[in-house]
Amino acid sequence: MKKTLGVFLSMFLVVGLLAACGTSNKGVKRASNEKNVLIMGTSADYPPFEYVKTEKSNNIIGFDVDLANALGKKLGYKIQVKDIDFSGLIQSLKSGEVDLVLAGMTPTPKRKKNVDFSDIYYTAKYEIISKKGSGINTLNDLKGKTVGVQLGSIQETKAQEINKTIPIKIENRNRIPDIIEEINAGRFDAAIIENTVAKGFLTKDTSLTGFEISDKADEAGSAIAFPKNSDLTSKFNNELKKMKKDGELNALIVKWFGGTVQQ
Numbered sequence: 001m002k003k004t005l006g007v008f009l010s011m012f013l014v015v016g017l018l019a020a021c022g023t024s025n026k027g028v029k030r031a032s033n034e035k036n037v038l039i040m041g042t043s044a045d046y047p048p049f050e051y052v053k054t055e056k057s058n059n060i061i062g063f064d065v066d067l068a069n070a071l072g073k074k075l076g077y078k079i080q081v082k083d084i085d086f087s088g089l090i091q092s093l094k095s096g097e098v099d100l101v102l103a104g105m106t107p108t109p110k111r112k113k114n115v116d117f118s119d120i121y122y123t124a125k126y127e128i129i130s131k132k133g134s135g136i137n138t139l140n141d142l143k144g145k146t147v148g149v150q151l152g153s154i155q156e157t158k159a160q161e162i163n164k165t166i167p168i169k170i171e172n173r174n175r176i177p178d179i180i181e182e183i184n185a186g187r188f189d190a191a192i193i194e195n196t197v198a199k200g201f202l203t204k205d206t207s208l209t210g211f212e213i214s215d216k217a218d219e220a221g222s223a224i225a226f227p228k229n230s231d232l233t234s235k236f237n238n239e240l241k242k243m244k245k246d247g248e249l250n251a252l253i254v255k256w257f258g259g260t261v262q263q
């Protein structure tokens with residue numbers, strides 16, 4: 001008798017739980033437990049998009065963080081930033097670990113199969129960087145050289161593409177500062193990095209030099225990524241459109257990238 005009662009009670013519990021899930025599923029599932037908080041995944045190795053200014057604090061700052069906060073505020077969300085290696089970001093959206101990704105991420109056709117993207121909010125180009133005096137001034141000079149790229153990035157794909165016509169040795173690392181270190185240690189001859197990010201490293205380290213290789217301005221541009229079919233995509237994109245129109249985005253671009261305004 002006791003046993004049947006137990007079974008009956010647990011069945012009741014299961015039904016109750018299922019019902020509860022049913023109701024909560026009407027709202028869209030979020031990574032955060034708090035209703036008005038969204039968890040933003042990023043890879044904080046990418047100044048001025050996202051980085052840690054260690055002398056000041058361990059906070060992640062940058063253009064993407066400001067942009068996420070501005071968009072979140074308009075939509076009534078607080079943004080919590082989570083640092084994840086770049087190559088793990090798409091998976092973190094798929095597994096529900098984060099609600100959105102701002103990481104200077106380019107909306108490639110391959111990524112679009114797994115996640116949804118906003119419009120592009122900043123355009124970029126590919127740049128080859130190396131030690132001054134390395135003699136690497138054109139793509140052809142890369143022949144036989146060791147070229148560093150960030151794991152899982154479009155720069156890695158670009159290196160593979162280059163390798164089809166100009167044989168190079170491709171090496172990858174998880175974090176951009178590690179790639180710079182390898183160049184300075186003489187283990188890498190060059191690296192492929194987004195132009196605006198390269199600019200920052202080149203200003204800080206005057207022993208480095210670089211040249212751009214892109215022809216199309218937006219082939220390496222950045223967009224916000226969301227889980228597939230998230231209701232957040234259109235909400236954020238609408239606000240992003242408004243920020244582009246009213247100059248708020250330009251103000252952020254000027255703040256983080258300096259004088260030149262581009263979209």
Ligand code: ARG
Nearest residue numbers: 043046103104105106153154
């Ligand atoms: N735009 C490039 C890509 O999507 C590189 C982005 C790297 N971002 C970063 N936070 N490390 O592949």
